[in-house]
Amino acid sequence: MQGYKRDFIEFLKGAGVLKFGDFTAKSGRKIPYFINAGEIKTGEQISKLGEFYAISYLEKIGNTRNVLYGPAYKGIPLSVSAAVALSGKGLDVPFFFNRKEEKDHGEGGVFVGYKPTAGENIVIIEDVITAGTAIRESMEILSCLKESKVIGGFVMVDRKEKGKTDMSAMAEIEKEFGFPIYSIVDVYDIIEYLEEDESNTENVERIKNYLKIYGATQPAEEV
Numbered sequence: 001m002q003g004y005k006r007d008f009i010e011f012l013k014g015a016g017v018l019k020f021g022d023f024t025a026k027s028g029r030k031i032p033y034f035i036n037a038g039e040i041k042t043g044e045q046i047s048k049l050g051e052f053y054a055i056s057y058l059e060k061i062g063n064t065r066n067v068l069y070g071p072a073y074k075g076i077p078l079s080v081s082a083a084v085a086l087s088g089k090g091l092d093v094p095f096f097f098n099r100k101e102e103k104d105h106g107e108g109g110v111f112v113g114y115k116p117t118a119g120e121n122i123v124i125i126e127d128v129i130t131a132g133t134a135i136r137e138s139m140e141i142l143s144c145l146k147e148s149k150v151i152g153g154f155v156m157v158d159r160k161e162k163g164k165t166d167m168s169a170m171a172e173i174e175k176e177f178g179f180p181i182y183s184i185v186d187v188y189d190i191i192e193y194l195e196e197d198e199s200n201t202e203n204v205e206r207i208k209n210y211l212k213i214y215g216a217t218q219p220a221e222e223v
Contacts, residue, residue, distance in 0.1 A: 029131075047084075053125065053154055069125065071097065072098050110141070125153070131163050167217075187211070
């Protein structure tokens with residue numbers, strides 16, 4: 001496992017973002033672990049989180065300027081922190097996010113921040129992908145930006161689960177929209193990390209049993 005991935009999992013646990021127990025995902029599935037970006041509550045934490053997004057961005061996309069989009073509400077601080085971290089690494093990228101309800105006064109519109117222009121590429125910054133529901137919602141919101149193109153997305157954790165088919169949600173998104181979703185870590189990285197400590201045996205078994213039911217049988221290929 002790459003060093004930054006181990007550091008990231010430890011960060012998630014320390015911040016209370018990664019929890020184990022009985023939870024219900026947005027997709028309605030009963031899950032044995034939960035990733036909640038809403039537990040990021042301090043300046044130091046959001047700064048560190050942005051650094052991990054920046055590392056992943058530079059590793060996967062390179063030193064290339066794109067426009068970051070953060071879906072309301074959790075995606076807003078994620079995209080801002082990623083933009084700040086990338087700026088600190090010498091890459092200044094613009095960002096924007098959406099309102100839950102379109103504003104009909106003042107500057108109006110559904111978007112806040114940078115307005116993508118013709119020919120500019122957009123990268124979605126999300127927290128986690130389970131069945132791909134949130135990404136599809138973002139694509140519907142962004143569909144009004146006819147002259148801009150979404151070229152990818154980043155999430156904290158890829159749960160490696162089935163989407164609407166036996167394919168992984170990430171593979172379905174790539175097939176449906178033509179762009180990849182990258183993750184800082186995936187569930188198998190988490191399992192590998194947990195297996196290093198015998199006290200985590202129960203959680204490891206529960207996650208593995210869950211994946212026997214919901215794990216993708218045709219996972220996305222590494223990009």
